Amino acid sequence: MNQDQLKLAVAQAALDYIAPKLAANSVLGIGTGSTANFFIDGLAALKSQFKSAVASSEASAKRLRGHGILVQDLNDTNGLDLYIDGADETNANLELIKGGGAALTREKIVAAAAKEFVCIADESKQVETLGQFPLPVEVIPMAREYVARELSRLGGTPIYREGVITDNGGLILDVEGLSITAPCELERQINQITGVITNGLFALRPADILLLGTASGVKTLKASD
Numbered sequence: 218m219n220q221d222q223l224k225l226a227v228a229q230a231a232l233d234y235i236a237p238k239l240a241a242n243s244v245l246g247i248g249t250g251s252t253a254n255f256f257i258d259g260l261a262a263l264k265s266q267f268k269s270a271v272a273s274s275e276a277s278a279k280r281l282r283g284h285g286i287l288v289q290d291l292n293d294t295n296g297l298d299l300y301i302d303g304a305d306e307t308n309a310n311l312e313l314i315k316g317g318g319a320a321l322t323r324e325k326i327v328a329a330a331a332k333e334f335v336c337i338a339d340e341s342k343q344v345e346t347l348g349q350f351p352l353p354v355e356v357i358p359m360a361r362e363y364v365a366r367e368l369s370r371l372g373g374t375p376i377y378r379e380g381v382i383t384d385n386g387g388l389i390l391d392v393e394g395l396s397i398t399a400p401c402e403l404e405r406q407i408n409q410i411t412g413v414i415t416n417g418l419f420a421l422r423p424a425d426i427l428l429l430g431t432a433s434g435v436k437t438l439k440a441s442d
């Protein structure tokens with residue numbers, strides 16, 4: 218199976234996982250990226266079985282609406298039942314790096330508001346220690362160089378993702394060369410830097426369940442399985 222087939226398989230597994238949990242008033246948090254797109258396309262078939270979706274990006278909102286799925290503002294909901302999204306890296310504790318598609322801040326908000334976070338990823342995303350994928354950090358534009366200097370002091374090499382402006386008007390620094398052995402601590406530490414909007418570590422709020430696409434089928438993993 219190629220990577221796209223693995224993404225399609227985990228998207229289908231996620232649809233099978235959520236289907237029995239759906240109710241007429243369910244509001245779903247929906248992520249961003251190529252794996253989430255497979256999920257959104259499959260979700261169209263279930264649209265009569267839930268109320269609405271909150272999207273973690275303008276791109277996902279557009280795709281959801283294209284399938285006739287009602288997209289709500291998070292502020293107009295009373296929290297989310299489920300959040301389904303991909304990741305750039307995951308470790309055995311289901312701590313993640315996200316933000317390869319620059320949607321990290323809205324993703325983190327949607328994850329925070331959700332009762333259950335279902336992560337969908339192919340096996341190329343599974344690592345022992347987070348940090349092989351450069352850690353995205355969203356920053357207020359005027360703070361870009363200041364934040365970059367502070368991130369260098371933490372031992373990483375921040376690279377400005379030129380030409381990218383997030384849905385929030387922020388910029389992205391991708392921090393290379395980190396070996397993240399204490400993800401919660403680093404997540405807090407980076408968020409303390411003035412000018413940082415948020416960083417792509419999802420350790421303080423990790424995934425609750427990981428559907429991992431492998432050559433031998435989709436595995437269902439919980440933290441430290």
Ligand SMILES: O=C[C@H](O)[C@H](O)[C@H](O)COP(=O)(O)O
Pocket residue numbers: 248249250251252253302303304305314315316317318319320321324
């Ligand atoms: O900002 C983007 C998100 O964090 C994505 O969930 C992440 O980059 C994974 O994307 P993909 O499913 O395309 O590998």
